[in-house]
Amino acid sequence: MLKLFLSFEMINFVFEIFMFLMSELILYNSLTGQKEKFEPIYEGKVGMYVCGPTLYSEPHMGNMRTFINFDLIYRYLLFSGFKVKYVRNITDAGHITNSLGEAEDSIGKAARLEQLQSLEIVYKYNVKFQELQRIYNLLPPSIEPTATGHIQEQIEIIEKIIENGFAYAVNGSVYFDVRRYCEKFEYGILSGRKIDELAEETRVLNAQEEKRFFADFALWKKANPDDMQIWRSPWGDGNPGWHIECTAMSTKYLGSQFDIHGGGMDLKFPHHEDEIAQSCGSFGCNPARYWLHANMLNVNGQKMSKSFGNYFLPKEIVDGTTNIFSKPFPPHVIRFCMMQAHYRSTLDLSEESLSAAEKGLNRLCDAVDLMNKLKPTVSSSFDVETLIQSFYDAMNDDFNAPILIAQLFEAAKKIFLISNGTETITKGDLDKLKIAVNGFLNDVLGISIQMESNNSKLAPVMDLVLELRQQARINKDWTTSDQIRDGLAAAGIEVKDGKDGTTWG
Numbered sequence: 001m002l003k004l005f006l007s008f009e010m011i012n013f014v015f016e017i018f019m020f021l022m023s024e025l026i027l028y029n030s031l032t033g034q035k036e037k038f039e040p041i042y043e044g045k046v047g048m049y050v051c052g053p054t055l056y057s058e059p060h061m062g063n064m065r066t067f068i069n070f071d072l073i074y075r076y077l078l079f080s081g082f083k084v085k086y087v088r089n090i091t092d093a094g095h096i097t098n099s100l101g102e103a104e105d106s107i108g109k110a111a112r113l114e115q116l117q118s119l120e121i122v123y124k125y126n127v128k129f130q131e132l133q134r135i136y137n138l139l140p141p142s143i144e145p146t147a148t149g150h151i152q153e154q155i156e157i158i159e160k161i162i163e164n165g166f167a168y169a170v171n172g173s174v175y176f177d178v179r180r181y182c183e184k185f186e187y188g189i190l191s192g193r194k195i196d197e198l199a200e201e202t203r204v205l206n207a208q209e210e211k212r213f214f215a216d217f218a219l220w221k222k223a224n225p226d227d228m229q230i231w232r233s234p235w236g237d238g239n240p241g242w243h244i245e246c247t248a249m250s251t252k253y254l255g256s257q258f259d260i261h262g263g264g265m266d267l268k269f270p271h272h273e274d275e276i277a278q279s280c281g282s283f284g285c286n287p288a289r290y291w292l293h294a295n296m297l298n299v300n301g302q303k304m305s306k307s308f309g310n311y312f313l314p315k316e317i318v319d320g321t322t323n324i325f326s327k328p329f330p331p332h333v334i335r336f337c338m339m340q341a342h343y344r345s346t347l348d349l350s351e352e353s354l355s356a357a358e359k360g361l362n363r364l365c366d367a368v369d370l371m372n373k374l375k376p377t378v379s380s381s382f383d384v385e386t387l388i389q390s391f392y393d394a395m396n397d398d399f400n401a402p403i404l405i406a407q408l409f410e411a412a413k414k415i416f417l418i419s420n421g422t423e424t425i426t427k428g429d430l431d432k433l434k435i436a437v438n439g440f441l442n443d444v445l446g447i448s449i450q451m452e453s454n455n456s457k458l459a460p461v462m463d464l465v466l467e468l469r470q471q472a473r474i475n476k477d478w479t480t481s482d483q484i485r486d487g488l489a490a491a492g493i494e495v496k497d498g499k500d501g502t503t504w505g
Helices: 008-021 061-079 106-114 118-135 148-163 195-201 242-254 265-283 314-319 331-338 351-371 384-396 401-419 427-444 449-474 478-490
Strands: 026-029 034-037 045-050 083-088 167-170 173-176 217-222 238-240 258-264 288-294 297-299 347-349 495-498 501-504
Touching (some): 026 288, 045 061, 045 242, 061 083, 061 258, 061 288, 061 297, 061 314, 061 331, 061 427, 083 242, 106 118, 118 314, 148 167, 148 217, 148 238, 148 265, 173 265, 217 242, 217 265, 238 242, 242 258, 314 331, 331 347, 347 351, 351 401, 351 427, 384 401, 384 427, 401 427, 449 478, 449 501, 478 495
Parallel strands (some): 045 083, 045 258
Antiparallel strands (some): 026 034, 173 217, 495 501
16 A cells, blocks of 8 residues: 555545535435435444354355455445454354245255354355455455354344244244234245235245244254254244344444344345344344445356356366356456446346456556656646546445446546546645555545556566567477476465466466
């Protein structure tokens, strides 16, 4: 990040902008279906909960898009001066509801397939997820609680829901009583799903005969003989339901009502809908004032799916081991590409969009390098503060990163014009521009400008070095080839030889 010695006037300038903008943030609230002015429960503080990964497999690229989008939101809240407590859970226990509404122990299923213990599966995929956070430059959340670490809290909330008359125990399992709940609250308030519509979609499922009503969902499931994870409870040995863990962890760390609850669009129903029901059933209120949902990822114009042959993992696109793209793409380019679609919009990831993002990011990096070398003049030929304000205006409009990027390109255009003498800028305005451009690229978008700039300059040099190494390999000059590889490794640059050629990073 750019380091500057700021004058007292510059510090005041930055502080005044932050204080002004804190009251101007607008969010699209999925709960109301409209944009609303963001007013946190406690002034200057934000409590935010986001549903994290389920550790029965490695997160796919669609999952990573959600986590990257909420990293952007987290970053901008911090950048705007808020003190943020960001809680993102780890699902390492519990019966997960699949697309047909059936209870399925996904972690146990994966463990049996891989002939491992459930704890081994959880640890294996948590290590992979932590690595992905580092690769894609995600800030760590304030707290990253696990479901297995909060079994007691889940049991206590279930007991409270039963005490309030919104749940019942049968044969060692506990179900949420949706029909009783509807006498006081609205089930479907978030998703817009109606009970009669759900009735038409319901299939004959396992344990359906235990329920009093078809829409009732499990808070606790009696253990099956082959379950690999089992806990004791007042109702017998078993496992927590999927939805109850998020209610327990979010309310433990953020209180019975907090500011923002986020997750992927696919979680709106039934997961988030049932979270609301559980919170209302136990605490009497919706847990979050603002519900934010990130949209899905398409690849080459189609929903990402193994059946379409366009499915890949976040690490594979970086390593260049997918069959979809002709070359690997650096994680900062992938991140930048994702930022060019609004978090509520569908993103189509393709080789064309990634290549365009790479080219555009290199241009921005060149502009930043040039900006740091500009010589100020006695006057400015354009309104720098209006340009900077456009950065804030974009992000204050429901975190509109695509508009922010468009305005950063406008700043880049001005920088190139200043460099060739067409535009002018004073020292004070130049300092403001440096702070704003570097801040929004580094701190908000999460793009490390120094790394990007260095890679941009290094790329043609590396092309030449790898070409010389390849020629040495063709000539069977293994000594020179290995010297080049080992020398680059000593400099922190890893060279990989694959079926589609040689890559570096």
